[in-house]
Amino acid sequence: xxxGDILLAQNLVTPEDIKIAFHRQKENGGRLGENLxxxxxxxxxxxxxxxxxxxxxxxxxxxxxIPSANLLRILFKLVYVNSLDTASSISNAIKxxxxxxxxLIQEAGDRKFLESLGTADQSTFxxxxxxxxxxxxxxxxxxxxxxxxxxxxxVSLQAYQARISLQKITNERVEQEKIEESFENLVIxxxxxxxxxxxxxxxxxxxxxxxxxxxxxxxxxKVAEIFANVIxxxxxxxxxxxxxxxxxxxxxxxxLGDGQKKVSNAGLRREEFDxxxxxxxxxxxxxxxxxxxxxxxxxxxxHAKYYEAPLHVKASNGTFIIDDFGRQLVSPEDLLxxxxxxxxxxxxxxxxxxxxxxxxxxxELVIFSTNLSPxxxxxxxxxxxxxxxxxxxxxxxDQYFEIFKMVGNARGLEITEDVLxxxxxxxxxxxxxxxxxxxxxxIIDQIIAACKYRGTxxxxxxxxxxxxxxxxxxxxxxxxxxxxxxxxxxxDTRDVMAEAV
Numbered sequence: 001x002x003x004g005d006i007l008l009a010q011n012l013v014t015p016e017d018i019k020i021a022f023h024r025q026k027e028n029g030g031r032l033g034e035n036l037x038x039x040x041x042x043x044x045x046x047x048x049x050x051x052x053x054x055x056x057x058x059x060x061x062x063x064x065x066i067p068s069a070n071l072l073r074i075l076f077k078l079v080y081v082n083s084l085d086t087a088s089s090i091s092n093a094i095k096x097x098x099x100x101x102x103x104l105i106q107e108a109g110d111r112k113f114l115e116s117l118g119t120a121d122q123s124t125f126x127x128x129x130x131x132x133x134x135x136x137x138x139x140x141x142x143x144x145x146x147x148x149x150x151x152x153x154x155v156s157l158q159a160y161q162a163r164i165s166l167q168k169i170t171n172e173r174v175e176q177e178k179i180e181e182s183f184e185n186l187v188i189x190x191x192x193x194x195x196x197x198x199x200x201x202x203x204x205x206x207x208x209x210x211x212x213x214x215x216x217x218x219x220x221x222k223v224a225e226i227f228a229n230v231i232x233x234x235x236x237x238x239x240x241x242x243x244x245x246x247x248x249x250x251x252x253x254x255x256l257g258d259g260q261k262k263v264s265n266a267g268l269r270r271e272e273f274d275x276x277x278x279x280x281x282x283x284x285x286x287x288x289x290x291x292x293x294x295x296x297x298x299x300x301x302x303h304a305k306y307y308e309a310p311l312h313v314k315a316s317n318g319t320f321i322i323d324d325f326g327r328q329l330v331s332p333e334d335l336l337x338x339x340x341x342x343x344x345x346x347x348x349x350x351x352x353x354x355x356x357x358x359x360x361x362x363x364e365l366v367i368f369s370t371n372l373s374p375x376x377x378x379x380x381x382x383x384x385x386x387x388x389x390x391x392x393x394x395x396x397x398d399q400y401f402e403i404f405k406m407v408g409n410a411r412g413l414e415i416t417e418d419v420l421x422x423x424x425x426x427x428x429x430x431x432x433x434x435x436x437x438x439x440x441x442x443i444i445d446q447i448i449a450a451c452k453y454r455g456t457x458x459x460x461x462x463x464x465x466x467x468x469x470x471x472x473x474x475x476x477x478x479x480x481x482x483x484x485x486x487x488x489x490x491x492d493t494r495d496v497m498a499e500a501v
Contacts, residue, residue, distance in 0.1 A: 070238065115130065172229045206388040211393075213439070214394055216370075224321065251314050346363065443465065
């Protein structure tokens with residue numbers, strides 16, 4: 001973890017600033033941050049705050065918060081599985097400073113688990129090489145039998161609790177201009193955005209409800225993307241000797257990009273920051289009908305003998321979106337009962353298979369999205385615990401036309417009022433359907449597919465529009481009133497609002 005990456009991620013400096021400071025550093029010495037301040041790229045206060053907010057590397061085994069015996073077991077598993085033979089390679093794998101690793105190596109030598117093989121030429125410096133003794137190999141195998149976690153050292157439960165509280169989502173003020181900018185490519189009512197803004201800044205739960213196809217999921221995702229602060233996620237943490245993995249590459253997005261690494265090699269020494277924490281964007285987790293109660297509890301791998309953190313813990317300091325609420329495998333009542341205490345007290349309680357319980361701060365913006373009636377899903381007591389309730393309604397005729405034109409322009413098609421009248425006639429006059437935000441994109445996609453089938457350039461005519469609309473609904477065998485097709489495309493509103501993409 002380098003200071004240059006952190007400053008870039010927080011938009012305090014630019015890559016060009018880093019390059020200039022790097023050249024100045026080579027000429028004048030000093031640290032990258034000091035040179036950036038000298039160049040006026042940022043203030044000393046900004047630099048100090050960025051350094052202060054990052055977890056500091058432990059100076060000793062005791063300072064790591066993890067017992068030396070537990071660290072030694074992890075070290076030997078890494079050495080055994082990955083054939084590591086130098087302090088620097090071990091330090092890079094276990095994510096602890098060289099000084100702490102050397103102390104662990106010394107302890108291993110005292111116990112006759114490691115022995116020195118002399119020095120290894122690393123081109124710019126020589127480094128002592130180590131090899132496990134037979135006793136060391138037995139110790140490594142015994143450690144793997146205890147649990148098969150092989151990776152960076154854990155942080156303590158206390159450190160993780162403190163870190164979640166330190167980087168609360170409410171620490172980040174989302175300005176009105178930023179929210180309006182986020183929604184500027186959507187056709188959405190001003191009063192909806194005005195009511196949404198306070199909910200985003202409050203960091204409390206939000207309920208989005210209304211008929212399908214009017215952008216609930218799109219709104220939820222837009223909200224999640226608004227946050228910009230860098231937060232720190234541990235690879236894992238330890239509770240009562242048990243390992244619980246948190247960092248998940250499929251969920252957490254590290255800020256260290258390849259391009260940034262190339263210009264930030266002269267950052268503050270890695271030892272100054274704790275490598276057991278990964279600087280990331282605020283996480284976003286979206287779950288739908290697949291959500292079960294088990295996914296909200298610790299998952300113990302009986303074979304590997306360590307835990308995977310539940311979804312909402314991985315979403316800590318970020319956004320947790322429950323899409324299509326009410327259609328989960330678990331009943332709405334059971335799900336709400338599981339979260340009624342965390343949403344109220346902002347603390348969640350988890351239990352190990354040993355019976356040991358512990359708590360974690362419940363800090364995340366929870367967004368419920370449903371096209372079912374909230375009164376049918378939640379009792380008044382739970383509705384009271386969701387302070388922001390926003391309904392997404394169908395567009396007016398003018399809004400519908402605006403959405404249609406935006407989607408059409410993005411695909412190279414001109415939408416005229418004549419086309420709109422055909423759609424209105426077919427949907428509302430003949431079939432009494434409500435207008436919905438997803439319909440223009442659905443119609444445009446159908447028209448383009450039909451033109452591809454015909455072998456013609458994309459264009460619009462009345463027959464193409466009518467055929468597209470007929471794929472929008474079904475009718476039963478008796479010729480009763482047609483009903484809108486309840487397809488996944490209709491319920492998935494992720495891309496159906498008026499985004500010109």
